[in-house]
Amino acid sequence: MVERVLVSPGGPELSELIQGYWRVSEWDLTPQQRLTLLKQHLEREISTVDHADIYGDYSCEQLFGEALKLDKSIRSRIEVVTKCNIKLLSEKYPNRSVKHYDSSAQHIRHSVDNSLARLGIEHIEVLLLHRPDALMDADEVASVFLELQKAGKVKHLGVSNFTPRQFELLQSRLSSSLVTNQVEINPINFNVAEDGTLDQLQQYRIRPMAWSCLAGGKIFSGSDAQILRLRTTLEMVKEEIGANSIDQVIYAWVRRFPSKPLAIVGSGNIKRIESAIESLKFNLNNEQWYKIWTASRGREVP
Numbered sequence: 329m330v331e332r333v334l335v336s337p338g339g340p341e342l343s344e345l346i347q348g349y350w351r352v353s354e355w356d357l358t359p360q361q362r363l364t365l366l367k368q369h370l371e372r373e374i375s376t377v378d379h380a381d382i383y384g385d386y387s388c389e390q391l392f393g394e395a396l397k398l399d400k401s402i403r404s405r406i407e408v409v410t411k412c413n414i415k416l417l418s419e420k421y422p423n424r425s426v427k428h429y430d431s432s433a434q435h436i437r438h439s440v441d442n443s444l445a446r447l448g449i450e451h452i453e454v455l456l457l458h459r460p461d462a463l464m465d466a467d468e469v470a471s472v473f474l475e476l477q478k479a480g481k482v483k484h485l486g487v488s489n490f491t492p493r494q495f496e497l498l499q500s501r502l503s504s505s506l507v508t509n510q511v512e513i514n515p516i517n518f519n520v521a522e523d524g525t526l527d528q529l530q531q532y533r534i535r536p537m538a539w540s541c542l543a544g545g546k547i548f549s550g551s552d553a554q555i556l557r558l559r560t561t562l563e564m565v566k567e568e569i570g571a572n573s574i575d576q577v578i579y580a581w582v583r584r585f586p587s588k589p590l591a592i593v594g595s596g597n598i599k600r601i602e603s604a605i606e607s608l609k610f611n612l613n614n615e616q617w618y619k620i621w622t623a624s625r626g627r628e629v630p
C-alpha cells in the first residue's frame with residue numbers, strides 16, 4: 329500500500345511514491361491512454377506527479393494537461409510538483425544563445441503561468457527551483473514566491489539538486505520552510521549521501537524526493553565492471569529478501585536512507601509501477617545495504 333506522508337513539517341501531504349512524467353513524450357500515448365495511465369497509478373494511490381516546465385522540450389506538461397482535461401474530477405485527487413529556472417536552447421525560444429539558468433522574479437512568474445496554462449490547473453502544490461543558479465538572488469526568489477503564494481498559484485516551495493549551503497541560503501530569506509530537495513539517489517551515485525545533503529534533510533525532517541532511482545535504466549542495461557558487480561549483488565539480495573526483481577531491491581535501498589526519500593518512478597509501464605509499489609514491503613538490513621554499496625564501489629568501507 330502506498331501511504332500518504334508529510335514531506336516536511338508544515339509541508340503538504342504527498343504519496344510516498346511519486347509518478348515522474350519526464351519521459352511522457354517518449355511513451356507515445358494518446359490523450360485517452362495518458363488518462364488511463366494516470367487513473368491506473370491514482371487507483372494504486374500514487375497521487376503525486378512530478379513535472380518540469382522543460383520536460384520533453386517544454387511539451388510534457390501540455391501532454392499531461394490534455395489527459396487531465398478529459399476527466400476534470402481527477403484534479404482534486406492529485407498533487408502537482410513542477411519546476412522552473414532552466415532555460416533550454418529550443419526552437420520554441422529562438423532568441424536564446426546558450427542553455428542557462430534564470431531564477432529572476434520575472435522568469436519564475438512567467439514560468440509558473442506557463443506551467444499552469446499547459447497543465448490546465450489553477451495552482452501548483454510544490455514548485456521547485458530545478459537547479460542551483462550562481463546568479464540566484466535569494467531575496468528576489470523569496471519575494472516572488474510570496475507573491476505567487478498570495479495569488480494562490482503556488483502552495484509550497486522546494487529546491488532540486490541544491491547543496492546544503494545553497495539550501496541554507498535560500499531558506500534564510502523565506503518565512504516558510506522549503507519542503508524538499510529533489511536529488512539523484514541510486515546505488516551508482518553517492519554524491520548526496522556524502523556531501524551532507526541527506527544529512528541536512530534528516531536534520532530538518534524534510535524528506536528528499538529521489539530522482540533516477542534506477543539510474544535511468546542503466547543498472548539493467550549497462551555492461552561495465554561496476555554495473556556487472558552491482559547487478560550480481562542485487563540479484564543475491566533479491567533472493568535473500570524474496571523480492572521479485574532487482575528494481576524492488578534498488579527502491580528498498582533508496583528508501584533505507586534515514587531521511588526517508590520519496591522515490592519518483594520514471595517508467596510509464598504499469599507493471600513496472602506496480603513493481604515499485606510492491607517494493608514498499610521490503611526492508612534491507614545494514615549488511616544487505618552495505619553489500620550493495622560495496623559491490624558498486626568495488627571496495628569495502630574504510
Ligand SMILES: NC(=O)c1ccc[n+]([C@@H]2O[C@H](COP(=O)([O-])OP(=O)(O)OC[C@H]3O[C@@H](n4cnc5c(N)ncnc54)[C@H](OP(=O)(O)O)[C@@H]3O)[C@@H](O)[C@H]2O)c1
Nearest residue numbers: 348349350378488539540541542543544545548592594595
Ligand atoms: N530534478 C531533477 O533534476 C530530475 C532529473 C531527472 C529526473 N527527474 C524526475 O525523476 C523521474 C524519474 O527519473 P528517471 O526516469 O530517470 O527514473 P528511473 O526509474 O531511474 O529510470 C526510468 C527508465 O528506466 C527504465 N526502466 C525501468 N525499469 C526497468 C527495468 N526493469 N528494466 C529495464 N529498464 C527499466 C524505464 O524504461 P520504461 O519506461 O520502458 O519502463 C525508463 O527509461 C523523472 O520522471 C522526473 O520526474 C528529476
